[in-house]
Amino acid sequence: MRRKKSALKVFRIIGDMLFVNLSFFIAFYIRFGGFPTKNIQAYTRQIPFITIFAIILFSLYNLYSEQLKKDYADIFYAFIPATFLIVLFSISLSYFIESYAFPRSVFIIVIPVMILVMIAWRYLSLKIEQKISQAIKVVIIGQDGDTAKIIKNINSCADNFFIITDVFTEEGFEEEKEDFKMDCNFNLTIGLDNLLQKLSKINPELVFISGRLNEELKKDLFYHSVEEEWEANLVPDFYEIMLSGADIEQLGELPIFKMKRLNGSAHQLSKRIFDLVFSLFALIITLPITLPVAILIKLESKGPVFFKQKRVSKDNKIFEVYKFRTMVKDAEKNTGPVLASKDDNRITKVGKILRKTRIDEIPQFINVLKGEMSLIGPRPERPHFVEDFEENIPDYEYRHRVKSGITGLAQILGYYSSDAEDKLRLDLLYANKSSFVFDIKIILNTIKVMFMGEKSS
Incomplete structure (x- = not known):
């Protein structure tokens, strides 16, 4: 069984290497009706770099774990953001390496080509694995x-x-x-x-x-x-999740589990630097989106563009989170704190789009700059709901040992409709496994989740 799993993983890696590069050749053919010698020679010299980058990227998207255990959507939607990142990497190579030059139209053409080719290839590989794998x-x-x-x-x-x-x-x-x-x-x-x-x-x-x-x-x-x-x-129960983060050490001849602190102190400085750089960059590059969004919000309904709400973060500190307003003004005036439902009539038409695409979360980069939140961490809840969860769910308080985040493990592996216990499992798992590489994986998979209706809705 183990040999078969390893063989299937190698099969997927080899197929990915072939079809990523095939996509570029198809794009050349569509653009030129053939393969111009100068451009193709320049491209072939860069194949190793593009291939290695693609395999590393696909690994970060967990595309080499056992795909039969996954939802189809988790596999296929990963290739949308991955394709854009591969093309951006290829464009960077074309600027930094003088010999690597071909028309921009090839980069534009290769995006839909690669998405379709990779999805078709992985669908075929899924069917092959289903045929040769016994239930x-x-x-x-x-x-x-x-x-x-x-x-x-x-x-x-x-x-x-x-x-x-x-x-x-x-x-x-x-x-x-x-x-x-x-x-x-x-x-x-x-x-x-x-x-x-x-x-x-x-x-x-x-x-x-x-x-x-x-x-x-x-x-x-x-x-x-x-x-x-x-x-x-x-x-795993909550205790077992926290135990999973322990390091194996030795006391004389006695093996011991050294429990990690949940505050992620090992990489707090690097995490904070990354938060500052990334959030500042994100606020700048999203200006072409946020300015039209602000106008649309004002045109559709009365009220402010931004919405502030009290949330709970690390050590139970209360802060005000910033979001684009997606509901009518004073939405909770008559109801008090109520979680949004699927067909909530308080949500505006523009608000539905902002929530689905998660554009409403962009102002939270301001919270990150201020140090109230991190990019990655448990989503901050409202004080009213925190009190309720702590009363009914054992170990809920431990998610407040780490700083809250814009996105987290619960957002990429769970669903918006996942219950508080399931989200807590994922939040505690992140607190135990927190690292720079893990944060990068979560950011990449957050981009994927934005294309998945059920998870992002």
């Missing part, structure tokens, strides 16, 4: 509201990659099932008694385990999976 039989062991959530996420993967055969859970699953509007095409067992004996009879290939099971049962399942040689995947 994995899955057993789910869930508890306390996690069961339906695990099933929903399994079903979002590539078609028929996972086949759920058995589900073991506690009472209340019927209500969960109704909430998630799911059909039950598997054996359902209510109750976790004699679980290990039942699993031995089933002999599953893969087991998904809820993090909410008691520690003794999780430990038994772990040892049982080692003995029976089936793969166990744990949906």
